[in-house]
Amino acid sequence: MTRRDFIAASSAVAVTAAFARLAGAQKTDQKTDQQPDQQVRTTMSGPMDEGRYRPVLRPAKPNAMASMTDVQRDELEHGIHCMCGCTLDIYTCRTTDFTCPVSPSMHADVVRLVAGGYSGPEILAAFVLVYGERVLMSPPRSGFNWAAYLAPFVALGAGGILVAALVRHWRPVAATTTAASASPPGLPAAETSAGMNEAPAGRPTAAEATPEELAKLDAALRDDRA
Amino acid sequence: MILVGELSLWVALLVSGWACVVSFAGGALGRDDLVASGARAVYATWAFVVLASLGLWTALLTHDFSFRYVASFTSANLPRVYTLTAFWGGQAGSLLFWALILTSYSAIAVWTNRARNRVLMPYVAGTLAAITLFFLATLCLGANPYERLGWIPPDGNGMNPQLQNPGMAIHPPNLYLGYVATAVPFAFAIAALITRRLDAEWLAAVRRWSLVSWFFLTIGITLGMWWAYVELGWGGYWMWDPVENASLLPWLTGTAFLHSIMIQEKRGMLRKWNVVLVVSTFLLAILGTFITRSGVINSVHSFAQSRVGTWFAGLLALTLGVTVYLVATRLKDLKSTAQLESMASREAAFLYNNLLFVGIAFSVLWGTLFPILSEAVRGTKITVGAPFFNAVNVPLGLLLFALTGIGPLIAWRRASLPNLRRQFAVPVFGGVAVLAILLALGMREWHALVAYALAGFVGTTILQEFYKGIGARMRIHGEHAIAAGMRLIARNRRRYGGYIVHAGVVILFCAFAGRVFRHDYDETLRAGQSVSLTDPYGHRWRFVNSGVSVFDVLNRHVTAVSLKPTRDGKPMPLIESEKRQHFDTRGAPLFEPSTAVGILGSPSQDVYVVLTGVRGDDAAEVRITFNPLVWWVWAGGVLMAFGGLIVMWPQADRARARSGYHAVMQPEASIAGD
Numbered sequence: 001m002t003r004r005d006f007i008a009a010s011s012a013v014a015v016t017a018a019f020a021r022l023a024g025a026q027k028t029d030q031k032t033d034q035q036p037d038q039q040v041r042t043t044m045s046g047p048m049d050e051g052r053y054r055p056v057l058r059p060a061k062p063n064a065m066a067s068m069t070d071v072q073r074d075e076l077e078h079g080i081h082c083m084c085g086c087t088l089d090i091y092t093c094r095t096t097d098f099t100c101p102v103s104p105s106m107h108a109d110v111v112r113l114v115a116g117g118y119s120g121p122e123i124l125a126a127f128v129l130v131y132g133e134r135v136l137m138s139p140p141r142s143g144f145n146w147a148a149y150l151a152p153f154v155a156l157g158a159g160g161i162l163v164a165a166l167v168r169h170w171r172p173v174a175a176t177t178t179a180a181s182a183s184p185p186g187l188p189a190a191e192t193s194a195g196m197n198e199a200p201a202g203r204p205t206a207a208e209a210t211p212e213e214l215a216k217l218d219a220a221l222r223d224d225r226a
Numbered sequence: 227m228i229l230v231g232e233l234s235l236w237v238a239l240l241v242s243g244w245a246c247v248v249s250f251a252g253g254a255l256g257r258d259d260l261v262a263s264g265a266r267a268v269y270a271t272w273a274f275v276v277l278a279s280l281g282l283w284t285a286l287l288t289h290d291f292s293f294r295y296v297a298s299f300t301s302a303n304l305p306r307v308y309t310l311t312a313f314w315g316g317q318a319g320s321l322l323f324w325a326l327i328l329t330s331y332s333a334i335a336v337w338t339n340r341a342r343n344r345v346l347m348p349y350v351a352g353t354l355a356a357i358t359l360f361f362l363a364t365l366c367l368g369a370n371p372y373e374r375l376g377w378i379p380p381d382g383n384g385m386n387p388q389l390q391n392p393g394m395a396i397h398p399p400n401l402y403l404g405y406v407a408t409a410v411p412f413a414f415a416i417a418a419l420i421t422r423r424l425d426a427e428w429l430a431a432v433r434r435w436s437l438v439s440w441f442f443l444t445i446g447i448t449l450g451m452w453w454a455y456v457e458l459g460w461g462g463y464w465m466w467d468p469v470e471n472a473s474l475l476p477w478l479t480g481t482a483f484l485h486s487i488m489i490q491e492k493r494g495m496l497r498k499w500n501v502v503l504v505v506s507t508f509l510l511a512i513l514g515t516f517i518t519r520s521g522v523i524n525s526v527h528s529f530a531q532s533r534v535g536t537w538f539a540g541l542l543a544l545t546l547g548v549t550v551y552l553v554a555t556r557l558k559d560l561k562s563t564a565q566l567e568s569m570a571s572r573e574a575a576f577l578y579n580n581l582l583f584v585g586i587a588f589s590v591l592w593g594t595l596f597p598i599l600s601e602a603v604r605g606t607k608i609t610v611g612a613p614f615f616n617a618v619n620v621p622l623g624l625l626l627f628a629l630t631g632i633g634p635l636i637a638w639r640r641a642s643l644p645n646l647r648r649q650f651a652v653p654v655f656g657g658v659a660v661l662a663i664l665l666a667l668g669m670r671e672w673h674a675l676v677a678y679a680l681a682g683f684v685g686t687t688i689l690q691e692f693y694k695g696i697g698a699r700m701r702i703h704g705e706h707a708i709a710a711g712m713r714l715i716a717r718n719r720r721r722y723g724g725y726i727v728h729a730g731v732v733i734l735f736c737a738f739a740g741r742v743f744r745h746d747y748d749e750t751l752r753a754g755q756s757v758s759l760t761d762p763y764g765h766r767w768r769f770v771n772s773g774v775s776v777f778d779v780l781n782r783h784v785t786a787v788s789l790k791p792t793r794d795g796k797p798m799p800l801i802e803s804e805k806r807q808h809f810d811t812r813g814a815p816l817f818e819p820s821t822a823v824g825i826l827g828s829p830s831q832d833v834y835v836v837l838t839g840v841r842g843d844d845a846a847e848v849r850i851t852f853n854p855l856v857w858w859v860w861a862g863g864v865l866m867a868f869g870g871l872i873v874m875w876p877q878a879d880r881a882r883a884r885s886g887y888h889a890v891m892q893p894e895a896s897i898a899g900d
Contacts, residue, residue, distance in 0.1 A: 074746065081609045087467055088460060089611070095748060095849040096460040098805070098839045099818045134607040138614035139596070144604055148596045152589030152618050159581045167569055 052083040053102045056109040056130045064117030076120050077110055079137050080127055089137050228290065231281010232372040235322075238274035238329075239362040241267050245355035253348030253420075261348045268336045268351050271358060272329035279326045282319060282371050286312055292378045295319060295371040301384035302811045303781040308385055311395045315385055317534065318371035320398070324515075325361040327406040332358060335410050335435070343431055349417035350410075357409050360541055368534045381811045384781070387820035390808075393453035397446055401473055404443030405511040408476055410435040411483075412508035415501050419552040422559045424497060429487055432504065436483055437874035439507070441867060443477045448863030459821035459836045461746065461851045463859060466615035471594045472514030475587050479507045482583035485576050492638065493573060498553070498560040499580070505549045510587070512542050517594070568640040575633040582626040589618045624676055627735050630728050631657075631684035634691055656686025677739035685732045688725050695722070719872050726869030733862035740831075740855030747851070751789075753844040761793075761831060761852040768792045772800070774844050783807040783815075787837045787846040791826065801826050803837040803848065829857045 068076070077091035084102035086093055090110070094103035106127075113123045127135045139145035245267030252260030282295070286309050291297040299316040300309050314320040332354040339347050365371070388394070411432035418428035450473065451463035464470060483503035489496045516538035553560070568574060593610045600608045635649040660682030664675055692711065695718075699710035715722040743762040751757060751771035758768045772788040786804040790797075803824035808816045824835040832853040839847040 079613060081611065087465070087611065092460045095746075095838050096458065096821065096836060098821075132607065134609050137609055137611035138617070139600070139608045139610060144600065145608070148593065148600075148610065148614065149618065151592055152585060152622070155588050156581065156585035156622070159585065163577055163581060164569070167574070 052085070053105045054083075054130045056106075056113070056126050058113055058116060058118060058126055060116035061118070064115065067114050067117050067119050072120075073110060073114050076123065077107065079124065080106065080110070081135050081137050082106060083131060083135065227284040228281045228288075228372075231278045231284065234274040234277035234281065235362065235370075235372065236366060238271050238278060238325075239359070239366050241274060242271045242329075242355050242358040242362055245271055246352050246359050249348045249352035249355060253345075253352065261351075264348060264351050264355070265336050265340070268329075268332050268355060271355070272333040275322075275325050275329045275362075279313070279322060282322060283310065283313060285372075286310065289382070291380075291382050292374050293371070294373045294375050297375060297379050297382040299383065299385055301382040301781070301816070304382075304385055305390070305780060307395060308390050311389075312385055314398050314402070315389050316371075318365065318369040318373070320402070321361060321365050321369055321534070322371055323399070323402055324406060325358065325365060327402055328354070328358050328361060328409060331406060331410055331435075335413070339431065343427065345421050345423060346414060346417040346428060346431070349420050350413045353413035353416045354409060357413075360537075364534055364537050368537055384808060384810055384816040387782070387806060387808050387817055388457055391453055391457045393449050393456065397449035397453050400442050400449055401446030404439050404441070404446050405473075405476065405514065407435055407439035407442060408480065408508040408511045411439070411504045415504040416549070416552065419501065419549075419556055422556055424501070424556065424559045426491055426494075429490055429500065433484075433487055434874055436480060436487070436504075436507075437870060440477065440480050440484060441870040441874060443473065443480065444863065444867050444870060447473050447477060448860065448867070451863070452860060455856065456823055456825065457821075459823050461744075461834050461836070461849070461853065462741075463856070466590075466593070466612045468517050468594050469514070471590045471615075472510075472517045475510040475514060475591060476507045478583050478587040478590070479503055479510055482580045482587075483507060485583075486580050489573050489576050495573065496577075496580075498557070501553060501560065503580075503584075505545075505553075506587075509542060509545060509549075510591075512538055512545065513591075516542060570636065570641045570646070572633065572636050572638045572641075575629060575636050579626065579629050579633060582622060582629065586619055586622050586626065589622065590615070593618065620673065623735075624680060627677070627680050627684065627731070630731055631680070631687040634687055634725070634728075652690050653683050653686040657683030671742045674739040674742050677735050681732050681736050681739075684728065688729050688732070691725055692722070715872060719875055719877060723869050723872030723875075726872060727866050728869075730862045730864075730866030730869055733858050733865060737855045737858035737862055740853075740858070743854045745852045746849060748838075748847070748849050750841065750845055750847045752846075757850075759850060759852075761833075762854050763830065765793050766795075767833070769801075769850065771844075771846055774840055774846050781808055781810075783809060785837070785840060787835075787840075787848060789824070789835055789848070789850075791833065798833075799826060801833065801835045803835045805837055805840075827857055829861075830854065832856045 074091050078089045080090050082088050082090045082093035082100065082103040083106065084093065084097075084100045086097060086100070088096065088103075090103045090106045093100050094107050097103070109127075110123060113126060118126070124136065128140075133140060133145075139148050141149060245264050248260045248267065249264030251257070252262075252264055284290075285293050285296050286300055287306070289296065289300065289302050289309075295316055295318050296312075299312045299319070304312070308315075312319065314323040332351070335354065336347065336351050339350070343350070414428045414432045414435075418424050447470075450470065454465070454470075455461075455463040480503075483500060486496050486500055486503060490500050516535055593615055596610050597608055600606055631653055635646075635653065637645055657679045661675060661679035664678055669675055669678075692714070695714045696707055696710045699705050699714055700707060703710070703713075705713065715726075745759075745762055747757075747759050749757045749769075751769070753771055753773040756768055756770040758766060760766055768791065770790040772790050775786050775788070777784055777786075784804050784806055786802055789801045789803075791801060792798060801824040804822035805819050806822060807819045810816055821836055824837075826833040826835075832851075834851040834853050836849045836851075837846060838849055841847060
């Protein structure tokens, strides 16, 4: 390590300490109350916002019949986010967090829309119109949201291409290395004790083994038996 | 004791600062006296943090409500075991718990390496001391558990009822033990980068620490799933919640590292990649803490939010900057000594495996942070919940699962077609046979079919490996099958311990696939009323409401419903579910009411009952869920942890020498010398 490296490392530590002190001062300034941390009305994941419910109303379609079964409706509710401040869908929230006043109201809206003859996509669209996209448990597959769905696969594909390119780049070097070198030094324990009857490609089989390798294998087996 | 603890925290801060400065200085100047002083300071820091921890425990157990922390997270009537676990139930206490584990690990790492890795150790000690310094500074200046109130309240606020669960008593410590253990490999990586000693030496030193981290993270995540399942009452064990994701991220990159480390050990390849994985694992552990603490993302697990999130953001930025600088200036030293020869080789399979592990980690991180990105870019708030994560990660997870079976079947360096045919024949038959049987039985859910077919393939691969190994030992040594199996594992813990972990993965995937057969029913039952339901196996269940009872116990007011079930007419044990309202010593209610789930568990399925409400005096609203194969989630987690324990169990030098362990650990020099 050079002196410059050492000074750089020391500076980094000093910056951290200064940052911590600064943040600590901010925190101290904010501590004006002398009460223990107060408990507030909460959901399973934070403060509850009971005022977030907005009615989703649509007139029933002419001669409307229920557009889906109860099971299908429950499935649909798994796709709608309860707006009470929790992270759950309305089916899960209303059947789990019995203190939540929001999910039963949202459920009632779904039931009304189902009875009014609205299909699943129409019901979801009605909820989005009132609450915005955040009412859906997953982002709709449109516009910028495609980035959410595609980025992992694009990243994976790019990684795959990179690996393939590296291998292609490596191969000529590897070919010469392989020709010049013997098998990897030291037979792994796994292949001396267990994988004896497999002959890994690229490594000489038992019949093709060099005398050194056979001696090493023999020694390993002898030791193992002892 | 409390005063001693309070003072010890500040002394520990100073001593860790000293440890950091003199360790780095000793390493840089080559001064053994400074290095020795740094090591002693590391031990001293640990001792002072232990005293600080004992002080806080004393304050908790004596109900000293003059401390904000004690008054905020406990009450006089809180059961003693939870008074003890309140140590990590709030922000400041959990940070002190981090510091306790970190200083303990630091002391162990310095002690066990006192005669080894002489060049690396000053920087390892310095890096660990720097991290400790950060935590102690955060504690002393940002979230001090010894902060006093200006008055003494008659009672405390009590503990969140969801934390009053045996799972929560042991889940966070395991998770912390896993998170914090990532700091040691990180410190070795930084030391190796600073000293430019980037051969297999530092890897040998960190492998066991990485396994320790993986082991505790595996247990912690499994316990977290179990806690969510029995405590939150929503009927599942994994909802892709940000805090759950935060614990999964370092596990994913840590698991990738445990695979890719073998490539560097055996072939001297992937040096840069291994450094990146070690550093990423530590950064993701810190990111997890940042997500939990900062409140930037809503989570069901965020019990301890505060502004120290900004501190962790600073640590993240600083660590990232330092690491990028070190890696960028040492690229030449990180060059591989061997090259990949074929896309059909064990090395390549490990590369694909790493690609998928990191790809899944990226997709989880991306999905977790995408709501923030969306709001920043479009100004639109969105929710990224389980449907998104399942859509993206299930295909990737199944690919990774397939690789779990493919990897062990491919030879090192280059696989030939006859070799592949011979190795794959039986496992492929196993997978196809499972698929055919399930199709014949009428299963049509394609996700489950793919998962079970792959389970057949991977399971057969594992059995084939054990069969060959045991057979070889029986032939060569004339041993009995059981003795041969035991010795096979004992002589080669890394390989066969790894297969046991893979067996746990097979069980987990089978259990996860059982999720698609889950059935939920919402029912309202008056006392004496019954309902008949059919489970996924076609059994007919009848549940009779035995009545709603109301009573007080310990620190809570309980409303309970009892359901008397029969299956195909055969009586089954009573299932009880409760609503609990906790209260303080004066009888005032604390927190919102919580749920105690009633579970009738068996390996085939859980019958999961949640009391969702009471109408009038005796009409209980219940959700009854048939949850197939959940029992196997816990079994799979335990088996994975057991396999991990075998892998990291120390191998005696004699046995190691016999099994060729040293030769495996030092291939780079030989290859380089070829």
